[in-house]
Amino acid sequence: xxxxxATLLVFESSGPNAALRAMGGWLGExxxxxxxxxxxAEGASAGTWPEGSHPPAWLAVAAAGVAEPRVQAARGGGxxxxxxxxxxxxxxxxxxxGALALLGPAGAFADADAWARLARAFGExxxxxxxxxxxxxxRDLLRQRAEESEAxxxxxxxxxxxxxxxxxxxxxxxxxxTLLGAHYVTVNTLAEGRIRTVAAVGLHADxxxxxxxxxxxxxxxxxxxxxxxxASGTVPEAYHAAEGMRVGLGVPLALFGETFGALVIGxxxxxxxxxxxxxxxxxxxxxxxxxxxxxxxxxxxxxxxxELERANEELRWTTxxxxxxxxxxxxxxxxxxxxxxxxxxxxxxxVVGDVPGPARSFLERANRSTRTLLHLVxxxxxxxxxxxxxxELVVVPARIxxxxxxxxxxxxxxxxxxxxxxxxxxxxxxxxxxxxADRVRQxxxxxxxxxxxxxxxxxxxxxxxxxxxxxxxxxxxKWVELRVADTGPGIAPENQERIFHEFEQIVGATARGxxxxxxxxxxxxxxxxxxxxxxxxxLGRGSTFILRLPVRTDGHD
Amino acid sequence: MVTTEAPATPHALAADAFEQEQLGHWxxxxxxYSLSFRAAVLxxxxxxxxxxxxxxxxxxxxxxxxDEAAELVELSREIAERAGLLQAAARAINVLGIIYYRxxxxxxxxxxxxxxxxxxxxxxxxxxxxxxxxxxxxxxYVRGDLREARSLYLESIGxxxxxxxxxxxxxxxxxxxxxxxxxxxxxEADIYFTRGIELAERQQQSPLLAKLYGNRAExxxxxxxxxxxxxTLDRGAAVAHAVGDRLALADVERLRARLARxxxxxxxxxxxxxxxxxxxxxxxxxxxxxxREMALxxxxxxxxxxxxxxxxxxxxxxxxxxxxxLARDTADALAAWDxxxxxxxxxx
Numbered sequence: 001x002x003x004x005x006a007t008l009l010v011f012e013s014s015g016p017n018a019a020l021r022a023m024g025g026w027l028g029e030x031x032x033x034x035x036x037x038x039x040x041a042e043g044a045s046a047g048t049w050p051e052g053s054h055p056p057a058w059l060a061v062a063a064a065g066v067a068e069p070r071v072q073a074a075r076g077g078g079x080x081x082x083x084x085x086x087x088x089x090x091x092x093x094x095x096x097x098g099a100l101a102l103l104g105p106a107g108a109f110a111d112a113d114a115w116a117r118l119a120r121a122f123g124e125x126x127x128x129x130x131x132x133x134x135x136x137x138x139r140d141l142l143r144q145r146a147e148e149s150e151a152x153x154x155x156x157x158x159x160x161x162x163x164x165x166x167x168x169x170x171x172x173x174x175x176x177x178t179l180l181g182a183h184y185v186t187v188n189t190l191a192e193g194r195i196r197t198v199a200a201v202g203l204h205a206d207x208x209x210x211x212x213x214x215x216x217x218x219x220x221x222x223x224x225x226x227x228x229x230x231a232s233g234t235v236p237e238a239y240h241a242a243e244g245m246r247v248g249l250g251v252p253l254a255l256f257g258e259t260f261g262a263l264v265i266g267x268x269x270x271x272x273x274x275x276x277x278x279x280x281x282x283x284x285x286x287x288x289x290x291x292x293x294x295x296x297x298x299x300x301x302x303x304x305x306x307e308l309e310r311a312n313e314e315l316r317w318t319t320x321x322x323x324x325x326x327x328x329x330x331x332x333x334x335x336x337x338x339x340x341x342x343x344x345x346x347x348x349x350x351v352v353g354d355v356p357g358p359a360r361s362f363l364e365r366a367n368r369s370t371r372t373l374l375h376l377v378x379x380x381x382x383x384x385x386x387x388x389x390x391x392e393l394v395v396v397p398a399r400i401x402x403x404x405x406x407x408x409x410x411x412x413x414x415x416x417x418x419x420x421x422x423x424x425x426x427x428x429x430x431x432x433x434x435x436x437a438d439r440v441r442q443x444x445x446x447x448x449x450x451x452x453x454x455x456x457x458x459x460x461x462x463x464x465x466x467x468x469x470x471x472x473x474x475x476x477x478k479w480v481e482l483r484v485a486d487t488g489p490g491i492a493p494e495n496q497e498r499i500f501h502e503f504e505q506i507v508g509a510t511a512r513g514x515x516x517x518x519x520x521x522x523x524x525x526x527x528x529x530x531x532x533x534x535x536x537x538x539l540g541r542g543s544t545f546i547l548r549l550p551v552r553t554d555g556h557d
Numbered sequence: 558m559v560t561t562e563a564p565a566t567p568h569a570l571a572a573d574a575f576e577q578e579q580l581g582h583w584x585x586x587x588x589x590y591s592l593s594f595r596a597a598v599l600x601x602x603x604x605x606x607x608x609x610x611x612x613x614x615x616x617x618x619x620x621x622x623x624d625e626a627a628e629l630v631e632l633s634r635e636i637a638e639r640a641g642l643l644q645a646a647a648r649a650i651n652v653l654g655i656i657y658y659r660x661x662x663x664x665x666x667x668x669x670x671x672x673x674x675x676x677x678x679x680x681x682x683x684x685x686x687x688x689x690x691x692x693x694x695x696x697x698y699v700r701g702d703l704r705e706a707r708s709l710y711l712e713s714i715g716x717x718x719x720x721x722x723x724x725x726x727x728x729x730x731x732x733x734x735x736x737x738x739x740x741x742x743x744x745e746a747d748i749y750f751t752r753g754i755e756l757a758e759r760q761q762q763s764p765l766l767a768k769l770y771g772n773r774a775e776x777x778x779x780x781x782x783x784x785x786x787x788x789t790l791d792r793g794a795a796v797a798h799a800v801g802d803r804l805a806l807a808d809v810e811r812l813r814a815r816l817a818r819x820x821x822x823x824x825x826x827x828x829x830x831x832x833x834x835x836x837x838x839x840x841x842x843x844x845x846x847x848x849r850e851m852a853l854x855x856x857x858x859x860x861x862x863x864x865x866x867x868x869x870x871x872x873x874x875x876x877x878x879x880x881x882x883l884a885r886d887t888a889d890a891l892a893a894w895d896x897x898x899x900x901x902x903x904x905x
Binding site: 140144147148150151154155157158161167170171174175176177178179180181182183202268269271 | 678679680681683686687690704707708711712713714715716718719721723726733742745748749752
């Protein structure tokens with residue numbers, strides 16, 4: 001049995017103290033070692049054998065600063081138990097691990113290599129223990145960070161459950177208090193140059209005043225701390241001194257580069273702020289910042305919505321007022337205009353005697369202008385009725401061909417005056433259409449009249465098509481299409497929709513007369529009848545207006 | 558050869574007592590706390606004496622012996638304060654709050670929790686801070702203030718994360734998840750139950766695990782994760798059987814009944830509910846919840862009188878237990894069912 005057995009025991013031990021016990025027991029029995037001590041790098045006793053014994057100071061001195069294993073005579077401790085018959089073996093244990101010292105009988109440590117190996121083995125156990133502790137600490141740290149992340153995640157989920165910024169900020173303040181073990185927490189925001197406490201937990205004051213410390217944090221845009229002064233025992237900020245703060249931490253509330261407040265955490269006890277506290281506080285401040293930012297965006301959105309609703313309401317009122325005005329005025333104008341027209345006709349027909357040549361010419365001009373005015377008034381009245389949804393249709397089975405012929409007859413004088421031929425293409429068999437014949441006629445007259453007015457050379461053609469299913473709408477609906485084609489100047493693509501707008505006339509159109517309402521009214525009427533009015537045109541190659549009417553098939557005419 | 562066993566230390570006895578307490582073995586826990594207290598007095602270990610008294614009081618509370626519990630906890634506080642053990646005194650105040658709570662004296666209980674929290678913050682005792690806030694959360698919950706309960710449970714999680722007390726954090730997650738379930742925040746509830754389960758599994762906290770597994774089934778059913786719900790109920794039942802937790806088993810049976818009802822197996826649902834009522838035979842929140850589930854089943858069967866009776870039984874039991882929020886919620890559910898089933902015609 002020798003020191004190598006003790007070395008083996010040391011290797012097999014679970015830690016330095018167990019190694020010290022195993023080694024001491026073995027060596028005490030076999031070699032007569034009386035004491036063993038392990039000193040840390042600072043020279044403090046880290047473990048002894050026999051357990052619970054106190055190593056004499058001279059043993060610590062022997063181990064202090066030892067660079068190589070060495071044996072030296074024991075210097076008695078005064079109680080007479082250690083004499084010159086004893087020696088001390090001391091050896092370093094490696095980087096930062098301290099030293100090992102053994103007290104044994106003289107000559108016990110003669111095999112220097114064997115004792116050095118024992119010391120190295122012990123040093124390795126110490127190092128193993130140190131690494132193990134380090135791993136455990138790292139594991140605990142990682143676990144704690146994971147727990148913190150989970151908790152912050154939970155806070156985020158809870159905060160997402162509400163749009164109420166007060167609720168979110170109070171939630172953040174309360175959670176911050178317990179996660180950071182603080183006495184109180186305030187959330188402060190900057191508005192119009194002032195800092196205001198918008199949420200708080202744990203404050204003694206009922207109505208918190210403005211917090212200059214929070215303002216400083218927001219201005220500095222970085223974490224700041226407050227510490228109680230030695231002399232007064234309070235912090236040098238009246239707001240927080242009144243709250244009994246001993247230690248404080250403030251972090252800015254910032255989002256997308258904008259700082260708009262501060263989160264302040266107060267401790268009423270001495271407390272050593274750790275980097276963890278600042279890290280967590282910044283994360284929590286992020287939650288508060290998001291809540292504030294969301295609240296601001298939400299507020300701005302709500303304000304804009306209110307403004308738009310107000311504007312919309314005004315617009316609706318204005319439109320209704322306009323419609324009322326047009327309807328009323330048109331009605332009021334029509335009666336005197338009809339009266340004027342009547343008297344003019346009587347005069348022109350010579351009911352009150354012959355009208356001399358020049359006077360007749362003036363009278364005819366006045367009569368034409370009056371008719372134009374009446375036409376405009378009728379259009380405005382139709383339009384206002386359409387817009388107000390008050391135009392009533394009289395839908396009955398109608399023969400389209402008859403309607404077309406009536407419209408062509410109406411337009412004939414104008415066509416003759418302009419020397420434009422209006423022709424009807426070969427007529428296909430068409431079923432009767434359930435529609436308002438007067439309104440269809442009105443549309444056709446408008447289309448034919450426009451075609452004649454805008455055609456300087458050539459002709460106007462009217463054709464009809466009986467179509468199934470329309471433009472592939474898959475409904476099985478049948479349609480009649482009436483096409484009014486002219487050989488006029490055509491309409492540029494960008495104007496093809498504009499011409500259907502009220503009071504819109506493209507360049508050059510005004511010279512040809514009209515109110516700018518005809519097509520708008522015609523399209524509205526067509527749609528009211530369940531159909532549509534569209535145009536196909538190419539500049540320089542004329543235009544074709546297509547009136548589409550739905551058909552309920554009862555037979556062909 | 559005769560061997561002598563070293564006498565158990567007050568600490569060791571208290572540790573054993575705590576283990577029994579966690580398992581719900583109240584008699585054994587009370588006896589061990591009592592032995593621990595005597596040993597602590599003999600050794601002059603005042604902190605342990607105060608703690609053992611507090612532990613004994615907690616066990617008495619579980620047995621509804623509130624007067625005795627109050628005496629012990631007052632004594633614990635007295636001892637602690639005289640010895641300058643502020644932390645022990647603060648913990649005694651917290652236990653006093655629990656006694657008030659069990660006696661349905663909400664205001665007094667909240668005041669105790671507030672004091673305990675203040676002291677905990679002064680002492681930097683994060684674990685006690687977490688307990689005090691969590692207990693306040695329980696009061697908010699039974700009073701029906703679910704959002705406040707949710708906030709308080711969240712605060713308690715913050716404190717337990719700080720203190721590193723995984724066991725308490727697990728309980729806090731369970732409570733938070735229950736509040737979220739009642740708020741119909743199903744996804745969150747599932748996340749929190751899952752988190753509580755992770756922590757409890759790490760700690761091998763079987764009694765709490767039985768509850769967590771069982772409770773998690775409710776949000777899973779609501780989000781239509783039926784397979785997972787069945788699985789977690791089976792786990793809950795296995796653990797609850799192992800630790801002998803009849804109330805946790807009753808909850809499992811109640812939720813199995815719901816699953817059966819939802820798949821249209823009315824007879825199976827009724828059988829599970831009968832079993833649940835047997836398991837939760839004494840007045841408890843779990844028993845009230847079984848009545849509530851029974852009402853849903855009877856409504857599905859168009860058995861109107863029994864539906865009304867079940868709702869009324871649940872509501873009455875909640876009210877008796879002081880759970881005014883749940884009682885109100887049940888009464889509302891009854892009124893809604895009534896209005897839907899028997900719509901009143903317009904008076905001419």
